[in-house]
Amino acid sequence: MIDKTLRVVLAEDSVVLRDGMTELLGARGCEVVAAVGTAPALLAAVAEHRPDVAVIDIRMPPTHTDEGIRAAVEIRATTPGTGILVFSQHVETAWASRLLADGAAGVGYLLKERVARTSEFVDALHRVAGGGAALDPEVVTQLMRGGRRRPVDALTPREREVLELMAQGRSNRSIAAALVVSERAVEKHVAAVFGKFGLVATEADNRRVKAVLTYLAESGT
Template sequence: MRVVIAEDNVLLSAGLELLLDAKGIKVAEVVTDAPGLMRAVEEHAPDAVIADVRLPPTFRDEGIRAALTLRQAHPGLPVLVLSQYVEKVYARELLSDGSGGVGYLLKDRVSRVSEFVDGLRRVASGGTAMDPEVIAQLMARGDRAAIDALTDREREVLTLMAEGLGNTEIGRRLFVTDNAVHKHIGNIFAKLGLPVSETGHRRVLAVLAYLNSQE
């Protein structure tokens, strides 16, 4: 796997390079701003992009905006966004095209190397990786009208889906069988109005519906 990193913090970017190299993941280039990220992606055609939400010069949303622009220019480009804080709107925007291959992790997650690398690989393979803290904070606030119909167990399953876990991982976490997880997910899709004929990425759309309910 080859990645491009957009991160202006020299210590963090150097640390990312070292840990990814140790896991057999090549860093094609490290850039420090949005224009550099756009150029690097065109030049290296990486398997995934790791980008800080906030990049120079204003340190507001340059990184995420560049990532979203790249996803429009290169549909399906895997993007893993790193943020210092939980910023709900960005998590929702990343999922808005329903195609997967996106992640939103807090920077603290990088220190948990196995979890971080697992999340990156999941994103690169077209899945999602949402930080548990992001999901926890979203669950703790806002109007949850869109998920009121879900049972407590279905909410637990949806939360783990939002983190990017697959059926088997969810089953292990909740100590239930794969069949039980499959049934819960089917109920979630039905209650969120995502029928079998839906052509989009239904797991991502379910998570998006969940995030949208947190307005």
């Protein structure tokens, strides 16, 4: 029987989800010592509170790409006594591999849509805090395939649509009109594509061209 009060730092950029999870975990006997919405705030909260476990979403402000899991890797290195539970809709194989480079002890990676019961989630939290592992089978499968996956394979359907329109020479405004979304949403998708392709900003920034060339080369177009 689990009787230890678990001290948790929660990192989730959605205010509604963050508040809901805080209430849920409190009702299950956990103490949420900090609930934050950005990666820098997460790092500060972990340094201040030294929680038993940090629950971390992958995509957080400002780019909504991989800030959360980058922070998780940093926490793993600097605060090894804190368990890490990545809780997301996405599998980021490159960063997940880095997170698990020294073994899976004290690490969890669960997909939001595949957690059927609250009790399963809380059990996973305790297991990770105690030095165990909690990895969704889908995460394990993708990690095993990771060495053979192309960057294009990591794109979501929407990111692929945006990239296809970029390849047609369209601007973000034109892409937004074609997909009936906001220009800000397109900017987020473009940033995600750059991140997954490993394209960093330079003084002569031509990442759009490089992204399109990568797409054309890997898709055989």
